[in-house]
Amino acid sequence: MSMTAEEWSIVMLSLQVSLAAIGGALPLAFALAWVLARLSFPGKILLDGLVHLPLVLPPVVIGWLLLIAFAPDGPGGRVLALFGASVLFRWTGAAIAAAVMALPLMVRAIRLSLEAVDPRLEAAARTLGAGRWRTFATITLPLAAPGVLAGAVLGFARSLGEFGATITFVSNIPEETRTLPLAIYAALQLPGGDSAVWRLAALAVALSLAALVASEALTRASGNGRGSHVL
Amino acid sequence: MSFDVDVTLRRGERTIACRFTAPAGITALVGPSGVGKSSVLEAVAGLLRPEAGRIAVGTAVLFDSAGGVNLPPEQRACGMVFQDLRLFPHMRVRDNLLYGQRLASPERRFLTLDEAAAFLDIAPLLGRRPRTLSGGEAQRVAIGRALLSGPRFLLMDEPLTALDDARREAIIAVIERIRAELALPILLVSHDRADVARLADQVVEMKAVPDQDGSASQSRRFRVTQVTPV
Numbered sequence: 001m002s003m004t005a006e007e008w009s010i011v012m013l014s015l016q017v018s019l020a021a022i023g024g025a026l027p028l029a030f031a032l033a034w035v036l037a038r039l040s041f042p043g044k045i046l047l048d049g050l051v052h053l054p055l056v057l058p059p060v061v062i063g064w065l066l067l068i069a070f071a072p073d074g075p076g077g078r079v080l081a082l083f084g085a086s087v088l089f090r091w092t093g094a095a096i097a098a099a100v101m102a103l104p105l106m107v108r109a110i111r112l113s114l115e116a117v118d119p120r121l122e123a124a125a126r127t128l129g130a131g132r133w134r135t136f137a138t139i140t141l142p143l144a145a146p147g148v149l150a151g152a153v154l155g156f157a158r159s160l161g162e163f164g165a166t167i168t169f170v171s172n173i174p175e176e177t178r179t180l181p182l183a184i185y186a187a188l189q190l191p192g193g194d195s196a197v198w199r200l201a202a203l204a205v206a207l208s209l210a211a212l213v214a215s216e217a218l219t220r221a222s223g224n225g226r227g228s229h230v231l
Numbered sequence: 232m233s234f235d236v237d238v239t240l241r242r243g244e245r246t247i248a249c250r251f252t253a254p255a256g257i258t259a260l261v262g263p264s265g266v267g268k269s270s271v272l273e274a275v276a277g278l279l280r281p282e283a284g285r286i287a288v289g290t291a292v293l294f295d296s297a298g299g300v301n302l303p304p305e306q307r308a309c310g311m312v313f314q315d316l317r318l319f320p321h322m323r324v325r326d327n328l329l330y331g332q333r334l335a336s337p338e339r340r341f342l343t344l345d346e347a348a349a350f351l352d353i354a355p356l357l358g359r360r361p362r363t364l365s366g367g368e369a370q371r372v373a374i375g376r377a378l379l380s381g382p383r384f385l386l387m388d389e390p391l392t393a394l395d396d397a398r399r400e401a402i403i404a405v406i407e408r409i410r411a412e413l414a415l416p417i418l419l420v421s422h423d424r425a426d427v428a429r430l431a432d433q434v435v436e437m438k439a440v441p442d443q444d445g446s447a448s449q450s451r452r453f454r455v456t457q458v459t460p461v
Contacts, residue, residue: 123304126278126305127276127304127305127309127310127377128334128377128380130305131305143320143321
């Protein structure tokens with residue numbers, strides 16, 4: 001089974017959208033995970049709930065909210081208009097939809113790994129002369145790294161599969177927003193599209209499986225010897 | 232160089248009041264378990280902020296509630312050897328040992344890695360991961376890590392527990408050599424009277440005493456501690 005040029009460009013677009021989504025969401029996910037893991041403040045449960053909303057809301061609602069936010073007269077749209085940019089019906093919009101949908105999974109994985117870092121080790125680093133930032137960079141981050149990596153890959157796999165929010169927000173435009181799931185949906189609408197659906201579905205399985213296996217291999221290779229696993 | 236401690240600490244429901252002045256050498260902090268010995272050590276290290284009081288070592292004031300002084304742990308130059316050791320699991324022994332040394336200003340360093348490894352007999356362990364070490368090996372690495380950070384004084388929390396007799400002798404010998412050859416003041420927490428009698432130049436005994444308002448047993452408050460020189 002060899003891929004047609006069109007299928008190849010669909011895969012490349014999916015990877016591009018997912019990588020951009022994870023690249024953008026990872027710092028935000030890490031910051032949110034750190035705040036949720038280490039701080040306590042009034043309204044924390046509300047923040048926790050907001051972060052998790054995309055996990056339980058119908059994706060079409062997320063897509064619709066994004067559409068309102070990034071419409072020309074929406075808050076996000078106005079900010080982007082200052083730079084002469086728009087994400088509507090663009091692949092960047094698909095990346096935003098994927099990032100929002102992947103965020104809760106990433107925050108959960110990273111938060112767990114941060115909570116597993118023993119604060120007593122951080123205290124020990126402080127007595128040895130390391131300030132807060134150095135302690136974070138040399139103790140907290142390396143010990144949490146497998147979880148951060150797992151969160152990134154989980155988010156990546158989730159982004160590859162993102163459908164509902166994307167099609168609502170940026171529609172289903174070939175070469176621009178038609179990622180793998182949207183291409184499968186489009187092929188299903190066509191009479192005689194069965195073979196295309198089979199091939200695209202097989203690609204989706206292969207990509208997702210490859211992402212999960214790669215993350216497990218990376219986690220093992222990091223060799224902290226703490227029995228951390230993604231799978 | 233002396234320890235000059237006069238602090239009130241709060242841990243949950245308990246109040247720990249502790250006042251002592253100890254000259255150089257090895258000072259043992261003794262008392263029943265739960266009386267707050269480790270908390271006093273943490274306060275000196277800067278990991279626990281006292282309610283009030285003053286902590287000075289030599290001429291350096293580490294904490295003074297009246298003067299608004301509270302140095303963060305990384306500026307106190309204390310070599311803390313924790314009861315649970317706290318070796319960094321993601322670093323080999325060599326990098327654990329060098330962690331504090333790399334951060335210490337050159338004039339504070341008084342040992343090289345090779346000297347410390349010879350002093351503590353841990354040279355063969357440098358490439359190992361902490362989780363592969365025995366209790367005695369890990370204890371010596373923890374002491375080495377503290378010494379290499381160029382401390383002006385040492386804090387040791389139960390350095391002799393969880394060791395068999397042979398290892399215990401080895402660690403006692405190490406502590407005696409630190410006193411003799413490095414002349415570092417040491418504040419040591421121990422519950423073992425025999426070890427204290429052998430090692431300590433002076434003893435600070437912490438006692439649980441009833442609350443002033445008389446509600447003794449319920450309100451688990453502990454008060455003053457006195458210095459009992461041996």
